[in-house]
Amino acid sequence: MAARRFASLALAACCLGTPGARAEAGSEQTPSPPLPISAGGRLGWIFSNDLDLLGGLWVDIPRPLTRGGTSIYLALETTTAIRRAQSFTFDVRDLEYVGELGLRAPRAHVVVSGFVQQWGKEYADNPGEPFARSLGLGLETPGYHRRERNEGVEGRAKLGAVVGHRALDAAGVFDGDLRYAFSGSSRVGVSLEARVQALAGSGSSSADFELGPRLDLFLAPERRASFFLHYYRGGTPLGLETSGFILGYDDSEGPGLGGGSAPDVRGIVAAGVGEAGGMGRLVLSFLSPPFTRAPLWVRGDFDLNVLTAEDSGDLYYVYRIGVETSQGGATEGVYFHHRSNHALARHGTVTSIDVLEAGISTPGWSQPQEIREPGRFGALDAAVRVGVLLETSFGKSGRPHAAAGIRWILPVDPQARFLPYALVEVEDGQVGSRLYGIGALQRGGLDLRLEYLSDEQLQNPDEALVLAVAGLSF
Numbered sequence: 399m400a401a402r403r404f405a406s407l408a409l410a411a412c413c414l415g416t417p418g419a420r421a422e423a424g425s426e427q428t429p430s431p432p433l434p435i436s437a438g439g440r441l442g443w444i445f446s447n448d449l450d451l452l453g454g455l456w457v458d459i460p461r462p463l464t465r466g467g468t469s470i471y472l473a474l475e476t477t478t479a480i481r482r483a484q485s486f487t488f489d490v491r492d493l494e495y496v497g498e499l500g501l502r503a504p505r506a507h508v509v510v511s512g513f514v515q516q517w518g519k520e521y522a523d524n525p526g527e528p529f530a531r532s533l534g535l536g537l538e539t540p541g542y543h544r545r546e547r548n549e550g551v552e553g554r555a556k557l558g559a560v561v562g563h564r565a566l567d568a569a570g571v572f573d574g575d576l577r578y579a580f581s582g583s584s585r586v587g588v589s590l591e592a593r594v595q596a597l598a599g600s601g602s603s604s605a606d607f608e609l610g611p612r613l614d615l616f617l618a619p620e621r622r623a624s625f626f627l628h629y630y631r632g633g634t635p636l637g638l639e640t641s642g643f644i645l646g647y648d649d650s651e652g653p654g655l656g657g658g659s660a661p662d663v664r665g666i667v668a669a670g671v672g673e674a675g676g677m678g679r680l681v682l683s684f685l686s687p688p689f690t691r692a693p694l695w696v697r698g699d700f701d702l703n704v705l706t707a708e709d710s711g712d713l714y715y716v717y718r719i720g721v722e723t724s725q726g727g728a729t730e731g732v733y734f735h736h737r738s739n740h741a742l743a744r745h746g747t748v749t750s751i752d753v754l755e756a757g758i759s760t761p762g763w764s765q766p767q768e769i770r771e772p773g774r775f776g777a778l779d780a781a782v783r784v785g786v787l788l789e790t791s792f793g794k795s796g797r798p799h800a801a802a803g804i805r806w807i808l809p810v811d812p813q814a815r816f817l818p819y820a821l822v823e824v825e826d827g828q829v830g831s832r833l834y835g836i837g838a839l840q841r842g843g844l845d846l847r848l849e850y851l852s853d854e855q856l857q858n859p860d861e862a863l864v865l866a867v868a869g870l871s872f
Contacts, residue, residue, distance in 0.1 A: 434460055434462075434653030435457065435458065435459050435460070435653065435872045436457070436458045436543040436544075436545070436650070436651065436652045436653050437455075437456065437457040437458070437650065437651060437663050437665050437682055437872070438455075438456055438545075438648060438649060438650025438651065438663065438682075439453070439454060439455045439456070439648065439649060439650070439682050439684065439700055440452075440453070440454045440646055440647065440648030440649075441453055441454075441646055441647055441648075442454075442626075442628075442644040442645060442646025442647075443644070443645050443646065444630065444638075444640070444642050444643070444644045445642045445643045445644075445645075446640040446641060446642030447640070448481070448491075448638075448639070448640040449479050449480060449481055449491065449638065449640055449642075450480055450481060450482045451480040451482075451488070452477060452478065452479060452480065452638070452644065452646070453477070453478040453480065453700070454475070454476065454477045454478070454648075455474075455475075455476050455680055455682050455700060455702060456473070456474065456475040456476070457473070457474050457665060457667060457680065457682070458471060458472075458473045458543060459471060459472045459473070459667065459870065459872075460502065466503075466504065467502075467503070467504040468501070468502065468503045468504070469501070469502050470499075470500070470501055470502075471498075471499070471500055471501070471502055471511075472497075472498070472499055472667075473496070473497070473498040473499075473500075474495070474496070474497050474498075474667065474680060475495065475496045476493060476494065476495045476680060476702060477493070477494040477495075477638075478490055478492075478493055478494075478702075478715070479491045479492050479493075479494065479638055487738065487748065487750045487789075487791075488715075488738050488748075488750075489748060490522040490523075490713070490715075490738070490740055490748070491521070491522060492519050492520060492521045492522055492526075493519070493520045493522065493702075493713060494518075494519045494636065494637065494638075495516075495517075495518055495519070495520070496515065496516070496517045496573075497515070497516045498513050498514070498515040498516075499513060499514055500512055500513025500514065500515075500536075501513070504540065507539075507540070508537055508538070508539065508540070509537070509538045509539070509540055509542070510535070510536070510537060511535065511536040511537075511538070511556075512533075512534070512535055512536075513533070513534055513535075513536065513556070513558075514531070514532070514533055515531070515532050515533075515534060515556075515558055515571070516529055516530070516531045516532075517529065517530050517532075517571060517595075517636055518530070518564075518636060519635075519636050520704075520713065520742055520743055521743055522713055522740035522741070522742070522746075522748075523740050523741050523744075523745065523746040523747065523748060524743075524744075524745060525743055525744050525745065526565065526743055527564065527565070527743040528563075528564055528565035528566045528635055528636060529562075529563065529564050529565075529636070530560050530562075530563045530566065530568040530571055530597065530636065531560065531561055531562040531563065532558030532559055532560045532561060532570070532571050533558060533559055533561055534556055534557055534558025534559065534571070535556070535557060535558075536554060536555065536556035536557070537554065537555050537556075538553065538554035538555075539551070539552045539553055539554070542554050543652055543653055544620065544652040544653065545616075545620050545621060545622040545650050545651055545652035546616065546619060546620055546622075546652065547579070547582070547584060547587055547614075547616055548579060549579050549580070549581055549582075549587075550578070550579060551576070551577070551578050552576075552577050552579070553574070553575055553576035553577065554573075554574070554575050555572075555573070555574045555575075556571075556572065556573045556574075557570070557571070557572050558570065558571045558572075565635075566597070566599070566635050566636070567599035567600055567601060567602070568597050568598070568599050569598055569599055569600055570597075570598040571595075571596065571597055571598070572594070572595070572596040572598070573593075573594070573595050573596075574593065574594045574595075575591070575592075575593045576591065576592050576593075577589050577590065577591035577592075578590050578591075579614075582614075584616065585615065585616050586613070586614065586615060586616070587613075587614040587616070588611065588612070588613055588614070589611070589612050589614060590609075590610070590611050590612075591609070591610070591611075591612060591626075591628075592607075592608065592609040593606075593607075593608045593609075594606070594607050594608075595634065595636075595637065596634065597634045597635075597636065604633040604634040604635070605633050605634060606630070606631070606632045606633055606634050606637035606638070607630070607631045607633075608628050608629070608630045608631075608644075609628060609629055610626060610627050610628030610629055610644075611626065611627060612624045612625065612626035612627075613625045613626070617661050617687055618661050618687070620651050620652040620653065621650075621651045621652075621661050621662075621663070622649075622650055622651075622652075623647070623648070623649045624647070624648050624649075624650075625646070625647055626644070626645075626646055626647075626648065627643065627644070627645050628643070628644045628646075629641075629642075629643055629644075630642060630643075630644050649663070649684050650663065651663035661685055661686055661687040661695070662685045663682065663683070663684055663685070664682070664683040664685070664764070664765070664871075664872065665680070665681050665682045665683060665871070665872055666679065666680070666681040666869055666870070666871050666872075667679070667680055667681075667869065667870050668845075668867055668868065668869030668870070669867070669868060669869075670849075670865035670866055670867035670868070671865065671866055672863055672864050672865040672866065673864065674707045674861070674863060674864075675705065675706035675707040675711075675863065676705075676706050676865070677703065677704060677705045677706070677863070677865055677867070678703070678704040679701070679702065679703050679704075679869070680701075680702045681699065681700065681701045681702070682699075682700050683697065683698070683699045683700075683764075684697070684698045684700075685697050692723050692725075693723060693724075694721055694722070694723050695721070695722065695723070696719070696720070696721055697718075697719070697720055697721070697722050697731065697733075698717075698718070698719045699716070699717065699718040699719075700715075700716075700717055701715065701716035701717070701718075702715055703715070703716070704742060705742075705856065705863065706742070707858060707861055707863065709858065710741070710744075710856070710857045710858040710861070711741065711742030711743055711744060711857070712739065712740070712741070712742055712856050712857050713739075713740045713741075713742040714737060714738060714739040714740065714855070714856075715736075715737065715738050716735070716736070716737045717734075717735070717736045717737075718733045718734070718735045718736075719733060719734050720732050720733030720734060724761075727760070727761070728758050728759065728760055728761070729758065729759050729760075729761065730756075730757070730758045731756070731757055731758075732754075732755070732756050732757075733754075733755055733756075733757060733783070733785075734752070734753075734754060734755075735751075735752070735753040735754075735755055735783075735785065736750065736751070736752050736753075737750060737751050737855065738750040739855050739856070739857070741857050746857060748791075749791035749792065749855065750789070750790070750791050751787060751789070751790045751791070751792065751799070751827075751828065751829065751855070752787070752788040752789040752790070753785045753786065753787055753788065753799045753827075754785050754786055754788055755783045755784060755785025755786075755799070756783070756784060756785065757781065757782060757783035757784070758781070758782055759779075759780065759781035759782070760778075760779045760780055760781070761779075762777075762779040763779040763780060763781045763803070763805070764781075764871075765871070766839055766840070766841055766842070766843050766845070766871050769807065769817065769839070769841065771812060772807050772808065772809050772810050772812075772817065773809070774809060775809060776806055776807045776808045776809045776810075777806075777807040778804065778805070778806055778807075779804070779805045779807075780802070780803060780804040780805070781801075781802065781803050782800075782801075782802045783800065783801045783802070784798070784799075784800045785798070785799050785800070786798055786799065787799050787827060787828055790828050790829075792828045792829050792854075792855075793828045794828075797827060797828055798827060799825075799826070799827030799828065800825070800826055800827060801823070801824065801825040801826075802823070802824055803821070803822065803823035803824070804821075804822055805819050805820070805821045806819060806820050806821075807819045807839070808820075815840065816838035816839065816840055816846075817838065817839045817840070817841070818836075818837070818838050818839075819836070819837060819838070819839055820835070820836050821833070821834070821835040821836070821837070821847070821849075822834055822835075829854040829855050830854055831851070831852060831853040831854060831855070832850075832851070832852045832853075833849055833850070833851050833852075834849065834850045835847045835848065835849035835850070835867075836848055837849075837867075843870050843871035843872050844868075844869075844870055845867075845868070845869040845870070845871065846867070846868055846869075847866075847867050847869075848864070848865070848866055848867075849864070849865050849867055850862060850863070850864050851863045851864075851865065
């Protein structure tokens with residue numbers, strides 16, 4: 399599975415270069431500045447005969463190399479094309495992705511990049527995984543990744559020569575993105591944007607085109623929410639392959655992620671390899687501004703997972719949307735939890751569960767930056783969720799469903815760069831899963847571990863996976 403191998407190598411290269419804590423001899427450690435990560439997601443309703451919904455996630459992770467701003471970067475962009483939504487079950491047609499590993503260097507009034515890129519598509523519950531792999535060069539404006547008000551033009555252009563492909567004719571690729579922001583207030587703005595993605599082959603060329611206005615709401619420094627109406631026309635075999643208007647909402651945060659309190663965008667990027675297969679994961683969590691004095695805020699978690707084994711492949715999504723607060727040193731909330739499971743690039747049948755649940759977790763469970771200093775006996779972080787099944791493909795609804803996890807960080811020297819830990823996660827109800835892991839965690843978010851996974855919702859539930867996983871939380 400070429401797409402997962404490429405993503406695993408790219409993530410490993412970026413994670414291994416993640417800066418950690420620095421310490422002078424005989425002094426306390428001083429954490430390095432956070433990586434200038436930008437990330438976002440969007441949800442859109444498309445008015446076409448082929449699709450109903452689109453869900454997108456993207457993240458850009460640069461690792462600065464010089465004080466002048468040169469950096470190595472990993473960029474991932476995914477779009478989930480959904481034929482229709484029936485009740486809480488989503489009929490996913492395919493997952494489109496662009497993975498890119500490259501080098502950026504700022505120059506006078508422009509940023510220059512060189513990269514290796516893979517643009518591809520993975521079909522859900524049907525065979526097929528076309529892709530085009532390319533080497534290329536790009537140009538972008540200095541403020542392209544920022545999410546603060548910036549009137550005028552921002553954009554990027556990328557051109558690549560195809561060095562490998564599957565199930566399509568391709569010799570070159572192009573990706574152009576342009577937006578113009580009109581004058582407005584400090585909190586509200588209007589912009590017009592366009593994007594073109596094109597394939598050039600030996601016999602023909604094709605392009606995907608998207609154009610339309612958007613209304614921008616600037617929620618906090620580097621945090622922007624937007625409503626948009628775009629017209630999309632798909633022509634390439636790697637795009638949506640349909641045409642129509644898209645009405646949607648997106649939420650994104652520019653460089654400077656990791657504030658830790660609402661409003662915020664958080665996430666995880668991870669990849670793993672094992673004897674029987676591998677895995678890839680992209681998670682984004684969106685926290686709204688607080689809307690009461692308590693305070694309360696809305697949280698949405700979007701968790702995309704790919705698993706491969708010797709004779710099966712899985713594509714599954716976990717969505718959790720709810721209201722939460724932070725009281726007494728813990729985070730409590732009430733959530734709607736959905737998981738849908740698909741066969742990856744082969745014939746299969748979609749399955750799903752929907753749960754209404756309440757949960758509580760310690761601050762360090764999902765934010766490594768908030769882990770307490772290990773004491774004499776180390777430090778514990780945990781999470782518990784208890785709920786009831788609203789709907790399921792595996793049996794009767796109305797039954798209890800619960801999940802819990804605990805991570806024990808071993809006693810360690812306060813100046814240690816990595817924190818060794820043991821992890822257990824358990825889910826039980828109509829279906830269940832078990833995850834056991836040992837690893838080392840860095841406060842900057844880098845997580846290296848060996849894990850054992852058994853999951854009854856996978857296409858081959860009897861097959862357990864043992865994986866070496868590298869992840870980055872932000």
